[in-house]
Amino acid sequence: MGLFDIFKRKNKKNSKKNHFEQDHDDKNQKNVKKQVTKPDEHQTASETPQSNESSNSNESEVPKKSKVSGETIQSSEFAQLNEESSQNSSTTISSNNLSEEKSSEFNSRVSASSNASDSSSNSENTDHHNNEKSDDESLYEHGLAKSRSSFGQKLNALFAHFRSVNDEFFDDLEDTLIESDVGVNMAVKLTDQLRDEVKLRNAKTKSDVQNVIIKKLIDLYDQNGDQNNQINFSKKGPTVILFVGVNGAGKTTTIGKMANMYKQQGKKVLLAAADTFRAGAIEQLDVWAQRDKVDIVKKEEGSDPSSVVYDAIDKAKRENYDILFVDTAGRLQNKVNLMNELMKMKKVLTRSIPDAPHEVLLVLDATTGQNALNQAKLFTKDTNVSGIVLTKLDGTAKGGIVLAIRNEMHLPVKYVGLGEGVNDLRPFDANDFIYGLFKGLFKQN
Numbered sequence: 001m002g003l004f005d006i007f008k009r010k011n012k013k014n015s016k017k018n019h020f021e022q023d024h025d026d027k028n029q030k031n032v033k034k035q036v037t038k039p040d041e042h043q044t045a046s047e048t049p050q051s052n053e054s055s056n057s058n059e060s061e062v063p064k065k066s067k068v069s070g071e072t073i074q075s076s077e078f079a080q081l082n083e084e085s086s087q088n089s090s091t092t093i094s095s096n097n098l099s100e101e102k103s104s105e106f107n108s109r110v111s112a113s114s115n116a117s118d119s120s121s122n123s124e125n126t127d128h129h130n131n132e133k134s135d136d137e138s139l140y141e142h143g144l145a146k147s148r149s150s151f152g153q154k155l156n157a158l159f160a161h162f163r164s165v166n167d168e169f170f171d172d173l174e175d176t177l178i179e180s181d182v183g184v185n186m187a188v189k190l191t192d193q194l195r196d197e198v199k200l201r202n203a204k205t206k207s208d209v210q211n212v213i214i215k216k217l218i219d220l221y222d223q224n225g226d227q228n229n230q231i232n233f234s235k236k237g238p239t240v241i242l243f244v245g246v247n248g249a250g251k252t253t254t255i256g257k258m259a260n261m262y263k264q265q266g267k268k269v270l271l272a273a274a275d276t277f278r279a280g281a282i283e284q285l286d287v288w289a290q291r292d293k294v295d296i297v298k299k300e301e302g303s304d305p306s307s308v309v310y311d312a313i314d315k316a317k318r319e320n321y322d323i324l325f326v327d328t329a330g331r332l333q334n335k336v337n338l339m340n341e342l343m344k345m346k347k348v349l350t351r352s353i354p355d356a357p358h359e360v361l362l363v364l365d366a367t368t369g370q371n372a373l374n375q376a377k378l379f380t381k382d383t384n385v386s387g388i389v390l391t392k393l394d395g396t397a398k399g400g401i402v403l404a405i406r407n408e409m410h411l412p413v414k415y416v417g418l419g420e421g422v423n424d425l426r427p428f429d430a431n432d433f434i435y436g437l438f439k440g441l442f443k444q445n
């Protein structure tokens, strides 16, 4: 087993431990793994086995809403944020902290899969690596197909014209990175570092340079490896997780997926429908509650969100729930109202449980690219965001946004949405992500 594999397994073990091992019941643990890693569970929520109450419900019954994410934040705010972001060049990239062995191990894994995909596009079942890989890896591969093909095509085009490592090559590389939404600051710094690295390693051939690029990208994720991307569970009493983000980002869907995941672990889960503003939001969460067979606290549309939170935390404490998920509005009359409302909800929670909320997860839509980064800046300014859920990675070619967020926001990406299905949410795993992004990327020389 190579170093990279050891590293990967270790990470996976830690990840599973922290995300799933909170539950001390071994039996339930097995159920979770089965549930989370069942192969062909790319079904949408509508295909999920239904509870009795919701057996007639299908996707069309889930209230649909505008998918135009980011519309709640006015463009002038974004313009201002954009300006701020271009002035902010605080991103730092650590020097070489990845062992040679690890990167070459990874690289040969990438090359091997490239070989396999070149020789037979339908050879998935015969690919040695595919046989071995976990379902998490499959989901990442599947979910990152658009990013991979876009990024891959661009890099392959770049290398098709490769003659030597000169300034023109690095300018083109910088453009490729910018187009992949890693952010301008990041692209410039990354290219500068690559330039130095290529010189240092005396990389001259196409494959030498490719190796350096892959290695540098892994380094970039690695340096943030100490960030806590695990859910902070309460030691005693209910764990409260507040979900914030503009409407359409995927908050309700993420709550539905996470509630299902924790329910399968045997946790007692409660949902709070505190988005009382958007028509249909309460009903949408209610449909998820029925599907997941978990309880929900809801009031009529237009009622005070904080009163919903008050009732929910009271119920959670009295009836010994393990987890309370709070859905919040993505839009109110204006941004100030939205932030004030979030603050009020947090106060209600803290009054009841001093260390609540245990997590404030900002849900961002990856398809909005750099706008997602701007939204993150806006929300973190006013609320104590503890982590990010990046949704719809499957629907975008802009997977590079993970890089930009991770490095510009200094916030951990805790979960990623890789599809609409109930099981298409995964704890963020940098190794699976990089592998998903690079599999089959470079053609063999």
Ligand SMILES: Nc1nc2c(ncn2[C@@H]2O[C@H](COP(=O)(O)OP(=O)(O)OP(=O)(O)O)[C@@H](O)[C@H]2O)c(=O)[nH]1
Residues within 6 Å of the ligand: 065, 067, 245, 246, 247, 248, 249, 250, 251, 252, 253, 254, 275, 278, 281, 328, 329, 330, 331, 363, 391, 392, 393, 394, 395, 416, 417, 418, 419, 420, 424
């Ligand atoms: N492809 C894909 N679609 C997703 C993902 N997550 C959410 N969606 C879809 O995005 C749309 C909006 O998601 P919602 O969960 O309703 O968004 P929201 O943030 O709750 O929106 P508001 O309630 O208006 O604040 C829905 O159609 C979801 O099915 C994902 O990871 N992948």
